[in-house]
Amino acid sequence: MESISFTVNGKPVSLNTDGERMLLWVLRTDLGLTGAKFGCGLGLCGACTVLVDKKAVRSCATPMKAVAGKEVVTIEGLARNGRLHSLQEAFANHDGLQCGFCTPGMIMSAYGLLLDNPQPTREEIVAQMDGNLCRCGAHTRILQAIEEAAKTMKGAKR
Amino acid sequence: MKVRDYENPDLHDPGAPDALDRREFLQRLGGGIIIFFAVGDAAESLAGQARGGGRGYPTDFNAYLRIGDDGRVSLFTGKIEMGQGPITSLAQMLADELDVSPESVDMVMGDTDRCPWDMGTFGSMTTRFFGPPLRAAGAEARRVLLELASESLKAPVERLTVSNGVVSDKEQKKNTVTYAQLAKGKTIERHVTEKPPLKRPAEFKVIGKPYTRSDAAEKVTGKALYSGDVRAEGMLYAKILRPPAHGAKLTGADTSEAEKAEGAQVVRDGDLIAVLHKHPDEAEKALAKVKAQWDVPEAKVDDKTIFDYLLKNARGGNPVRSGGDLKTGETEAKTIVEETYLNSYVAHSPMETHTALARMDGDKATVWASTQTPFPLKDQVARALNFPPEKVRVITPFVGGGFGGKSPGQQAVEAARLAKLTGKPVQVMWTREEEFFYDSFRPAAVVKIKSGFTASGEIVLWDYNVYFAGSRGAEHFYKIPNHRTVATGEWSGGGGGPHPFATGAWRAPANNTNTFARECQMDIMAVKAGMDPVEFRLKNLSDERMIGVLKAAAEKFGWKPIKGPSGRGLGVSCGIDSGTYVAHIAEVAVNENTGKVQVKRVVCAQDMGLVINPEGAEIQVEGCITMGLGYALTEEIHFKGGEVLDKDFGTYAIPRFSWLPKIETVFIKADDSPAQGGGEPAIICMGALIANAVFDATGVRLYQLPMTPERIKEGLARRTGRPAAA
Numbered sequence: 001m002e003s004i005s006f007t008v009n010g011k012p013v014s015l016n017t018d019g020e021r022m023l024l025w026v027l028r029t030d031l032g033l034t035g036a037k038f039g040c041g042l043g044l045c046g047a048c049t050v051l052v053d054k055k056a057v058r059s060c061a062t063p064m065k066a067v068a069g070k071e072v073v074t075i076e077g078l079a080r081n082g083r084l085h086s087l088q089e090a091f092a093n094h095d096g097l098q099c100g101f102c103t104p105g106m107i108m109s110a111y112g113l114l115l116d117n118p119q120p121t122r123e124e125i126v127a128q129m130d131g132n133l134c135r136c137g138a139h140t141r142i143l144q145a146i147e148e149a150a151k152t153m154k155g156a157k158r
Numbered sequence: 159m160k161v162r163d164y165e166n167p168d169l170h171d172p173g174a175p176d177a178l179d180r181r182e183f184l185q186r187l188g189g190g191i192i193i194f195f196a197v198g199d200a201a202e203s204l205a206g207q208a209r210g211g212g213r214g215y216p217t218d219f220n221a222y223l224r225i226g227d228d229g230r231v232s233l234f235t236g237k238i239e240m241g242q243g244p245i246t247s248l249a250q251m252l253a254d255e256l257d258v259s260p261e262s263v264d265m266v267m268g269d270t271d272r273c274p275w276d277m278g279t280f281g282s283m284t285t286r287f288f289g290p291p292l293r294a295a296g297a298e299a300r301r302v303l304l305e306l307a308s309e310s311l312k313a314p315v316e317r318l319t320v321s322n323g324v325v326s327d328k329e330q331k332k333n334t335v336t337y338a339q340l341a342k343g344k345t346i347e348r349h350v351t352e353k354p355p356l357k358r359p360a361e362f363k364v365i366g367k368p369y370t371r372s373d374a375a376e377k378v379t380g381k382a383l384y385s386g387d388v389r390a391e392g393m394l395y396a397k398i399l400r401p402p403a404h405g406a407k408l409t410g411a412d413t414s415e416a417e418k419a420e421g422a423q424v425v426r427d428g429d430l431i432a433v434l435h436k437h438p439d440e441a442e443k444a445l446a447k448v449k450a451q452w453d454v455p456e457a458k459v460d461d462k463t464i465f466d467y468l469l470k471n472a473r474g475g476n477p478v479r480s481g482g483d484l485k486t487g488e489t490e491a492k493t494i495v496e497e498t499y500l501n502s503y504v505a506h507s508p509m510e511t512h513t514a515l516a517r518m519d520g521d522k523a524t525v526w527a528s529t530q531t532p533f534p535l536k537d538q539v540a541r542a543l544n545f546p547p548e549k550v551r552v553i554t555p556f557v558g559g560g561f562g563g564k565s566p567g568q569q570a571v572e573a574a575r576l577a578k579l580t581g582k583p584v585q586v587m588w589t590r591e592e593e594f595f596y597d598s599f600r601p602a603a604v605v606k607i608k609s610g611f612t613a614s615g616e617i618v619l620w621d622y623n624v625y626f627a628g629s630r631g632a633e634h635f636y637k638i639p640n641h642r643t644v645a646t647g648e649w650s651g652g653g654g655g656p657h658p659f660a661t662g663a664w665r666a667p668a669n670n671t672n673t674f675a676r677e678c679q680m681d682i683m684a685v686k687a688g689m690d691p692v693e694f695r696l697k698n699l700s701d702e703r704m705i706g707v708l709k710a711a712a713e714k715f716g717w718k719p720i721k722g723p724s725g726r727g728l729g730v731s732c733g734i735d736s737g738t739y740v741a742h743i744a745e746v747a748v749n750e751n752t753g754k755v756q757v758k759r760v761v762c763a764q765d766m767g768l769v770i771n772p773e774g775a776e777i778q779v780e781g782c783i784t785m786g787l788g789y790a791l792t793e794e795i796h797f798k799g800g801e802v803l804d805k806d807f808g809t810y811a812i813p814r815f816s817w818l819p820k821i822e823t824v825f826i827k828a829d830d831s832p833a834q835g836g837g838e839p840a841i842i843c844m845g846a847l848i849a850n851a852v853f854d855a856t857g858v859r860l861y862q863l864p865m866t867p868e869r870i871k872e873g874l875a876r877r878t879g880r881p882a883a884a
Contacts, residue, residue: 025439029395034387035380037558039509040590044807047509075380084378092374095777099241100377101384101509101558126815133807135509135559136241137784139818141777 004068008033009077019065023057024048026064027074035075035104039133046132049105049112050074056112056128075104078111086152087111087145096145098136106132110146118154122147222274222295223252225303229323229338231256231263235292236276236533237284238268239373240508240557240564241781242837243774244284246372250771251289254357254364255296257320258337260372268532268554278531280562280663282736282835285770289833293356301354306340359768359829366829368773373556383555385513385528390583393515394423395438396576397445399431400592403454404659404800410451419444425579432576434584442589457799459658464602465500471656472625472646478632480642487619487640491610493686494619499607499675501627501845501863502794503657504600504664505804507812510558511588512596514570516577523577524551527570530560535567542571543578550574561785562663566598591805598662599795601649603627605675615687617698624672626656631669631735631842634676636698658800665782666838669735670789674845674863677731681722681850682859690719691730691850692743703765706826707741708732710763714824715743722854723881727758729851731843736835738766739826742783742843744819746851750874753867755791755852757819762840764823767831779823779840786844787813792864857881 005014008031015030027033027050036059039047043061050059051073052066078085087107090096097103106129113120113128120128125146134142224232233252239245249263266272268279276288300320307325308315311333318325325340327333359366376382399411408431413424416433422444423434431448435441459467488494514527516539523543529535532552540547557564573586588596603626610619620641624632629645647655649667664670684694692712699705711717711730720726727748732741745759760783769775792811796803804810845863853859857880858873 021437021439025437028387029437032389033380034383037384037510038386038587039511040806042590042806042808045509045590075378079379084375088378091378093370095370095374095773097241097371097374097377098243098777098781099239099509099559100373100382100556103377104380107378126818129815131814133509133812133814135507135561135785135812137781137813138777139784139813139815140780140821143815143818 002065004064006067006070006072008072009074015064017064019063019068021064022060023050023052023062023064023067023072024059027059027072033074033076036108037101037104039102039105044131044133045102045105046109047102047105049108049132051108051112051115054112054115056109073108075108078107085111087114087149090145090149090152091142094141094145094148096138096141098138102132102134106134106142110149113146114150114153119150222292223299225299225337225341227338227342229262229336231258232266233263233292234266234273235288236268236270236273237288238279238530238532238554238557239265240279240530240560242279242284242778243371243771244279246369247285247771247774248288248292249372250364250367250369251293252296254362255293256300256323257363258323260364260369262323265372268529268552270532270536270550270552275533278534278565279560280530280565282738282838285833286737286835289770294353297354297356303337303340307335310335310340365770366768366772369771370773377556384510384558385515385526385555386510386585386587388515388526388555390515390517393517393583393585394434394436394580395441395585395587396425396432396434396573397438397441398572398586399445399448399450400595401452401454402801404802406452406454406800408450409453412449415447415449416444419447423580424448425576427575427579430572430575432572434576434580434582438585438587454801455799457801460798461502461794461796464502465604468602468626468647468656469604475623475644475646476629478629478643478645482638482640484619484621484640484642487610490612490618490640492613493683494608494610495679495682495686496608497606497679497682497861499605499671499678499861501603501671501674501789503602503661503797504789504793505594505597505795505810506559506561506563506664507593507597507807507810508559508561508563511590511593512564512567512569513585513587514567514573515583515585516570516573517583518577518581521545522549522551523574524553525570525574526553526555527567527573528557528560528564529554529567529570530557530562530564531567534565535570538567539571539574543574561665562667563597565663566660568596590807594795594804594806594810595802596660598660600664600667600670600789601626601628601647601657601661603671605671607675607679609679609683611683611687615689615694615697617683622676624668624675627671628668630667631672631733635701635704635734636680636695637700638698658797659802665785666735666842669733669838669842670786670845673731673733673842674849677733677843677846678849678859678861681730681846681853685722685853688721690721692717693719695730695732703739703826704732704734704741707739707763707765710824710826711741711743711761714763714822715761717743723857724854725881727851727855729847729849729854731846731850733839733842735839735842737832738764738834738836738839740764740839740843742840742847744847744851746848746855748852748855748870750856753870753874755848755865755870757787757817757848757851759820759822760847761822762824763826764840765826765828766834766836766839767828768833769825770833772825775825775836776823778836780821782838782840783821783844784813784818786841787817787819787848788864790844790848790864791817792866794864794866854881
C-alpha cells in the first residue's frame with residue numbers, strides 16, 4: 001500500500017492503495033467514475049481509454065504508480081459547466097454510437113489525437129482509432145464526428 | 159429523455175409491485191391516464207411468442223403508456239436497448255399517434271416489475287410486432303384524451319385538434335387544454351370497444367422522419383449506466399473459478415491461499431467456487447490463488463475436423479419447401495453445379511461482457527443484468543434461487559451490445575446465487591476470456607447445393623441441404639420449377655447436439671450461412687452461363703420487391719453488366735430477412751501478396767416497408783455491413799474439443815476502422831407496407847457479397863467463411879487462370 005496523489009478531472013485525489021492496481025478499477029470502484037468501461041482488460045479494445053497528462057492511455061493497463069502526480073481526464077470531465085465538448089456534440093449529431101459502450105473510450109482516444117494533432121487527415125484519424133473496437137459498426141459515423149469536431153475546435157481557437 | 163437513475167430504482171417505482179392484479183397495478187401507478195388495450199391484432203406476434211415457448215403478450219390488459227401530470231409520457235416496454243435503437247423509434251411511433259413530441263416520451267425498458275411481459279429483444283421483432291400494439295395504444299389514448307378535452311373545453315371532439323400534447327378548439331384558438339391538465343389526478347380504466355384507426359402515412363409528423371439517437375447525451379457523457387455501472391450499498395465483486403474446457407469436471411480445489419487474501423471472501427456451493435471482494439481486481443488476484451484440478455475429456459473434434467464431424471452427426475432433415483420434380487430438373491438442365499459451403503463458429507463479442515448485479519431484499523431478489531431477455535431471465539433466476547417468480551425483479555440498464563448473445567443469462571444466475579449465499583449485493587462481470595468461453599456461438603455449418611440451368615440461363619433445378627445453420631433464410635426466392643430445401647439441425651444447441659459448446663442466435667441466425675451459400679451458387683451459375691451476375695439473377699426472379707432492391711442497388715452503384723470474373727473486384731448478393739428485402743453490391747481489392755481483402759465500397763438497397771426512423775435504419779444498415787466484414791473475412795473460433803482457444807481480441811479479429819468501406823444506403827419507399835425488421839437483414843449478404851467480389855477480382859472461388867488471408871493465398875496458389883484486368 002502506498003499513498004498516491006493525482007488529479008482527476010481537475011480535482012486532487014489522494015489514495016492509499018497498491019501501486020500495481022490498474023487505473024481503470026480505481027476509477028470505477030474507488031472513485032465511482034464508471035464512464036471508462038471494461039472491455040478486455042488487456043489494452044486490446046480501447047473501451048477504458050482516458051487521458052493521462054493529455055495522452056490517451058488504456059486505463060486497464062495503466063498501473064496506479066504510473067499515475068502519481070499526473071492529470072487524469074475521464075469522459076466525465078470533458079463537458080464543462082454543463083456544455084458538451086465539441087467531440088461529444090459531434091458524436092451525438094452524427095449518431096457516432098449505437099450501444100454506446102465503446103463511446104467514452106472512442107471520444108477520449110479522439111480527444112487525445114486532437115490535442116496532439118488538431119487537424120488530422122482521415123488516415124491519421126483511422127490510424128489513431130484503429131485500436132478502439134466497436135462491435136455495433138458505428139465506425140462510419142465516428143469518423144465523420146471526429147472530422148467535424150476537429151473543424152469546430154479549430155474554429156473555436158481562432 | 160431524462161437521465162435515468164438505476165442506482166435507486168425505487169425512486170421511480172411507486173411501490174415495487176409483486177403479483178399484481180389489475181386494480182392494484184392501477185393504484186400503484188398513481189396519477190395519470192392509463193390506457194389498456196387488447197393485443198388481438200398482434201396475432202402474428204402472439205404466434206411468434208408462442209413458437210418461442212413463451213407466454214405471449216398478456217391477453218387481458220396491459221399498460222404500455224402513462225401520461226403523467228407533468229405532461230411527460232412514459233412508454234413501458236419489455237424490449238431493451240442494446241444499440242439497435244428502439245429507444246428512439248418506439249418513442250417516435252407513440253409520439254405520432256398521441257400527437258406529442260418524441261422528446262416528451264420517457265422510455266421505461268426491460269424492467270420486469272414495470273413493463274408488460276415480452277419474450278425478448280431478438281429476431282428484428284420490435285418494430286414489426288411491438289410497434290403495432292404500441293401505436294394502437296397511442297391512438298386510443300389520444301381518443302380518450304380528446305373526449306376528456308371535449309368536456310373540458312365544451313366543444314365537440316370533431317372541432318378539436320392536438321399539437322405537442324395541447325388540445326385546442328379549431329373555432330376558438332385560445333380555448334386550449336393540455337394532456338397534462340386532463341390527466342392530472344385522474345385514472346381512467348377502459349377497454350377498447352371500437353379502436354380508433356392508426357394514422358395514415360400522409361398524416362405522419364414524426365414517423366418516417368430522421369431522428370438521431372435520443373440516448374446520445376447520456377452515452378457521450380459517460381452518464382449512461384450499464385449493468386456494471388450500477389452500485390449498491392455494501393456490494394461485492396465476484397470472480398468465479400472456470401473450467402479449462404467445456405465438459406471438464408472439477409476433481410479437487412484448494413482455496414486456502416485465496417482465503418488468506420486481505421478482504422477476500424471465498425464462497426463454495428457445489429461446483430460454484432467464487433472469490434468476492436470489494437474491488438473486482440482484488441477478487442481476480444485472489445481467484446488466481448485457487449488451486450483446482452480438472453478432469454478434462456479427450457477432444458473429439460477441432461476447428462478443422464468439425465465439418466466432417468457435423469455431417470456424420472446429422473440426423474433427421476426438416477423439409478422447408480419443395481416443388482416440381484428434381485429428376486425433371488436434372489433432365490432439363492444443360493449445366494449442373496454441385497458445391498459445398500462451410501462456415502466456422504463465430505462469436506458475438508459484444509463490447510460489454512455479460513454482467514449482472516444481484517441484491518437480496520428480504521425474500522425478494524433484484525437483478526440488474528445485461529440481457530436481451532429480462533422476462534425469461536426472471537424465471538431462470540427464480541428457478542435457480544428456488545424463489546417464486548414474482549419475488550424476482552430483473553432491471554435492464556443499457557446493454558452494451560447483444561447480437562443474440564445476451565439471451566442466455568448465466569451471469570445473472572451466478573450473481574443471484576452469490577447474493578443469496580452471502581446476503582450481500584454481488585456483481586458478476588465476465589472477463590473477455592469468460593465471454594469467449596461461454597458465448598453461444600453462431601454454429602459451424604455446412605450447405606450442399608446441387609443446381610442446374612438451361613442453355614438460356616433459366617434455373618430449373620435447386621436441391622438445397624443445410625446442416626446445423628438452421629432454416630431461417632434457407633428458402634430461395636428465385637423462380638425455379640423443380641426445387642427442394644431441407645434443413646438439418648437448428649442454430650439452437652440446447653444439449654444433445656454435436657457441438658462441443660453452446661450455440662445460439664447470432665445476428666440474423668442461419669440466414670448469414672444460407673445467404674452465403676445461395677448467393678455464391680447463383681454467381682457460380684452466372685459465370686458458367688456466361689452471364690452478368692445481376693442480369694442472371696433478374697432473369698430468374700419474379701418477386702417484384704427483390705427485383706426492386708436489386709435494380710436500385712445496381713443503379714446506385716452504377717453497375718455495368720459484364721460476365722465474370724471481370725477483374726473489377728465487384729460482387730453482388732441479395733436476400734430476405736425479417737420481412738425485409740436487401741441487395742448489396744460491393745467493390746473489393748485483393749492484395750495477392752498478403753491475401754488481404756480490402757472492401758472499398760458497399761451499396762445496399764433495402765425494402766423494409768414503412769421506415770419509422772430513416773436515420774436509425776441507416777445506421778443499422780451501416781452496422782450490419784461493418785459487422786458483417788468480420789464473419790466474412792476473419793472471424794472464426796479456434797477450438798480443441800471443449801477448449802476454446804480464442805480468449806481475446808488478439809487472436810479473434812473483429813472489424814476495425816481501417817477495414818471500413820464507403821457505405822451507401824438506399825431505402826425503397828414503401829410507406830403503405832407494414833414496417834419490417836431493420837437490425838439484421840443487411841448483414842446476411844456480406845459473406846457471398848465479398849466472396850463473389852473476390853472471385854471477380856482474382857478468379858479464385860472460396861467456399862469457406864471466413865475468407866482469411868491464408869485461405870485466399872491457398873486459393874491463389876491453386877488458381878489456373880486469372881481474369882482480364884477491367
